[in-house]
Amino acid sequence: MTKSLPKRAAVVIIGGGIQGLSIAFNLFEQGQRDILVLDAGYFQGGASGRNGTLIRPGFASVAWTELFVLTVREWESWSKRLGENIMFTQRGYSVISEQEKSEAMLLEGLKVQQSLGVRSRMLTRREIDDLLPAINKSRVRAVQHQTDGGVAPHHAVMKGLLAFCHRNQVDVRYRTRITGLERTTSRVTAVLVGEHRIEADCIVACAGPNNPDIAALAGVALNGFGMRIEAMALEPTRPLIKPAIALIDSLAYFHQTSRGEVVGGTEVPERPRMSLKVDLPVMANMAKVYLDMFPQLGEVRILRHWAGQLHASSDFAPLLGEHPQLKDLWFSAGWSYGFAGAPAAGKLLAEAITKGRIDHRMQPFSLDRFEKTGPIVEGGIVLA
Numbered sequence: 348m349t350k351s352l353p354k355r356a357a358v359v360i361i362g363g364g365i366q367g368l369s370i371a372f373n374l375f376e377q378g379q380r381d382i383l384v385l386d387a388g389y390f391q392g393g394a395s396g397r398n399g400t401l402i403r404p405g406f407a408s409v410a411w412t413e414l415f416v417l418t419v420r421e422w423e424s425w426s427k428r429l430g431e432n433i434m435f436t437q438r439g440y441s442v443i444s445e446q447e448k449s450e451a452m453l454l455e456g457l458k459v460q461q462s463l464g465v466r467s468r469m470l471t472r473r474e475i476d477d478l479l480p481a482i483n484k485s486r487v488r489a490v491q492h493q494t495d496g497g498v499a500p501h502h503a504v505m506k507g508l509l510a511f512c513h514r515n516q517v518d519v520r521y522r523t524r525i526t527g528l529e530r531t532t533s534r535v536t537a538v539l540v541g542e543h544r545i546e547a548d549c550i551v552a553c554a555g556p557n558n559p560d561i562a563a564l565a566g567v568a569l570n571g572f573g574m575r576i577e578a579m580a581l582e583p584t585r586p587l588i589k590p591a592i593a594l595i596d597s598l599a600y601f602h603q604t605s606r607g608e609v610v611g612g613t614e615v616p617e618r619p620r621m622s623l624k625v626d627l628p629v630m631a632n633m634a635k636v637y638l639d640m641f642p643q644l645g646e647v648r649i650l651r652h653w654a655g656q657l658h659a660s661s662d663f664a665p666l667l668g669e670h671p672q673l674k675d676l677w678f679s680a681g682w683s684y685g686f687a688g689a690p691a692a693g694k695l696l697a698e699a700i701t702k703g704r705i706d707h708r709m710q711p712f713s714l715d716r717f718e719k720t721g722p723i724v725e726g727g728i729v730l731a
């Protein structure tokens with residue numbers, strides 16, 4: 348494997364999850380050639396093959412909403428541009444509040460979303476009945492519904508991205524771990540895979556929970572920590588839940604697939620924890636949250652339960668851009684909504700790398716925001 352690796356590439360991308368592949372795809376579309384993607388694990392082995400697959404345009408802050416409005420627009424064109432059906436279905440995304448405080452946040456967020464052109468509204472009681480007939484109405488305080496949100500199965504998306512790379516000579520290697528980075532005082536110059544050195548004009552790190560380790564290989568720091576979250580799938584049942592769902596107070600999200608399985612997760616309270624081992628109490632908590640909101644799910648059994656790892660920044664917002672202390676080392680990191688966000692991140696980072704243009708939608712997520720402008724405050728995410 349190491350022997351057949353090239354000695355140089357214009358762009359080396361570290362990590363072949365959805366972030367790495369989206370950046371490779373967008374770089375290629377924007378005219379970049381000689382792109383090499385290296386991943387330590389197996390195809391879809393990271394969070395990109397373990398997530399809930401939920402996608403939505405609207406949050407409570409301008410920064411998040413502008414980024415995710417772009418991402419949904421990009422999702423809408425991916426099947427055509429990739430030449431592969433990635434099965435993105437815009438069945439809507441409902442954010443459900445059970446408490447006064449979260450209802451107020453949803454109402455504030457609605458103003459932000461509508462000012463940015465998001466098709467969202469608070470549902471009336473009758474609309475809740477029509478759209479979510481199986482919901483436990485006694486628990487629901489308010490529902491914010493985003494018409495253009497939805498889901499895209501990760502296997503179809505990842506397969507589509509990889510097929511595009513293969514057709515276009517974007518070199519993607521799995522089971523190839525970056526073990527070192529070389530640098531001068533001001534910029535990175537090469538990646539090391541064991542003894543093998545690959546010179547690069549530009550290096551983009553999308554290594555999920557290992558992003559801080561990649562930064563450390565170059566002798567710089569990166570904000571954030573690794574964390575584990577868990578998800579589960581219930582056996583197929585009749586259609587009960589049409590839109591994708593976020594329960595903002597219970598920190599849960601799920602949807603019902605076209606096969607009828609209910610898939611999603613809740614946050615794992617303790618962190619940081621870098622393990623792929625699942626916990627029985629977490630599964631029990633997830634089951635309780637689902638049942639409280641959709642009691643009819645009590646009829647079905649749990650099919651699977653799994654864990655995945657993320658790199659979370661200290662404000663849970665992505666970290667997008669060049670490292671402030673090291674030229675030519677770029678990051679797409681800090682992602683908790685990194686499946687949904689990958690199309691926008693790929694587009695904006697590819698533009699920044701090829702044209703030197705930092706889009707205003709990427710600017711707020713710069714790596715040095717904590718020292719410069721402060722953390723991004725976003726109340727609409729399903730993370731504590």
Ligand SMILES: Cc1cc2nc3c(=O)[nH]c(=O)nc-3n(C[C@H](O)[C@H](O)[C@H](O)COP(=O)(O)OP(=O)(O)OC[C@H]3O[C@@H](n4cnc5c(N)ncnc54)[C@H](O)[C@@H]3O)c2cc1C
Pocket residue numbers: 361362363364365366367385386387388389392393394395396397398399400401402523524525526553554555556557576577578600612653654655656657679682683684685686687688
């Ligand atoms: C249970 C769960 C549910 C989720 N639900 C959603 C959801 O509904 N919607 C949403 O938007 N997001 C969701 N997410 C988050 C989303 O999955 C991630 O934010 C996203 O997949 C991150 O993509 P990535 O490419 O950065 O990371 P990953 O897919 O983790 O890829 C990182 C890759 O880097 C590689 N790597 C690490 N170190 C090295 C190294 N030294 N050298 C080479 N390669 C290396 C790894 O092998 C890995 O393949 C969920 C995550 C989990 C775990």
